[in-house]
Amino acid sequence: MRRVHLSEIIKQLVLVIGAIIILAPFYQMITTSLKAPSEIADGTLWPIPREWHAVENYTEAFTATPLARYMFNGVIVTVSIFLLQILIALPCAYALSKLRWWGRDVVFALVLFCLLIPPHAVAIPVYVLFHSIGILDSYAALIVPFTISVFGIFLMRQFFMTVPDDLVDAARMDGISELGIVWRVMLPTALPALTAFGIFSVIAHWNDYFWPLIVLSSREYYTPPLGISVFRNEEFGFEFGPLMAAATVIIAPLVIAFLVAQRRFIEGITLTGMK
């Protein structure tokens, strides 16, 4: 028999309790999405519905609102944001880590400083700006404010610092231009970090409720979280079944993406891409 230490048991216990606290809302969401309204009103925690209502709930979720459209918007917005963030963060990170230029340290300090600015603090000025250039209520309004990710620049810079200078010099000797080095040498070596950043970025903007709520008025641009709010506020009142079905549907892509990218994600966080 293996000896089990008390400290080990306590450790596991704490983790199990933590997991239960975190998973409980998801459990509630998924089971509610499968139950009939009467059963939901009972407030039982029993997982298996007495009467399966899944088909009705999920059909309602997709038909009562253009949920597919909202998800399509979500994909457009998150993918555009992520691609533009890479387009900007990688050259910046390269310049901050591998090029020597006057004032580099000051600029990097400013980047760090920008990490401290909460996005809500600049929401109103950006809103006013977008109003005056007339791009409120559009995809651009959802995408543009997030194209420069200070966190992305910082994360990629930290990763690039671990890439040996010799590799950059070798690329220069081989005739690759500086921008070529960013895309053909640094990008492939930075894939783990980029995956980690991608998950952060996609989750944050897929789930963002605050900014779309401010800049959008037409439903055709609604992102998934706003879509859910439509359920609750207006025609459905307290119909939790379809609401939870919709919530499950919009969370599913994130969970799947995370499971697929999990290994790289953890590699990226520990920043051990290469020797």
Place this chain on the structure above:
Amino acid sequence: MSSVHIQNISKSFGKVEVLKDISLHIPDGEFVSLVGPSGCGKSTLLRIVAGLEHQSSGRIRINEDVIDGVRPSERNISMVFQSYALYPHLSVFDNIAVPLRMGRLNSVQRLPVLRHLLPGARATEKSIRDDVEEVASLLDMKHLLNRRPGQLSGGQRQRVAVGRAIVREPHAFLLDEPLSNLDAKLRVHMRTEIAQLHRRLGATFIYVTHDQAEAMTMSDRIAVLMDGELVQVGSPDEVYNDPQDIRVAEFIGSPKINVFDGEIRSDGGVDLHGVPTGMVSDAQTGPAQVGLRPEALRLAPLGEGLLNGTVTHIENLGAELMVHFANEAMDRPAIIRLDHIERHGLDVGKDIEIDFTPGAVRLFSAAGTRVPTEEFMEKQLVNA
């Protein structure tokens, strides 16, 4: 192939002067080693030749062309790095092909999908494949072409780095401590391989190392750098047997040369610890340093030696012995190299007497510069 002229190169990083007025002419096809302790500026000099670093003053010429301000890739020089610097995401084939693709294909032809549709790209790609395969068979690594660098051993990575350097037939090869990440055995093996490669290619090689053994075994000439200055340039024999500076004498050769306190007497005679060495010098009288290589020292029968001391340590290397000995006049032990048959009765704590031929003496001034000497006997004969 080409000659490289380094003319009056100086380099400062801020206030620190790392290279001081270095001039070195490397003729076509020569293998030159830049050696020196770490921090002496040898890598910086190599990077200036490569174009990765800019000199503060001076000029670099290849053949007759001044290449200052020319981009590294346009200098047609290739470089092998200490860490190999292979592209981790590319196969061995693609790693070697990179310099060719960058040189022979334009930016449109390098695009991932489009390149297959363009006329001409196919023929160029074929010529690239042929050249890569030729280099791979030259370096005996055809079977590795599909692997990634991560799947290779240190020696194989080294070979790929060399392959990437030779594939575009450059004017000159720069090698920056290419063997220092390998284990000792492999290092000795690769030493031979690189020397053979140089012979086969007949190209100009500039080789940076802090390992004097690598420099001695591979080079046509050795350039010794100390504190940013070029102290001596010469063949391995010259640098070993005729060092112009005590730092060169101490850096080249293992075990290190023995340095004893000496004196130049007013009559020109050279003393070692007060004992005449049999050499004379015209240099200024006063304290001096007497250098004697470990193999120049011999055991002498009791009562006939010039130096005496007590054995403090014996290193047995099998075929030979390094015997450390000291006496109260010496501030550190000296080393004498003996054949193993001479060991007879020798042990730690034993008193020995040491002898040497006067011609083995290398005399340096107190400041460390070489002082010319002659054997005493010859001088007498000339006078008579």
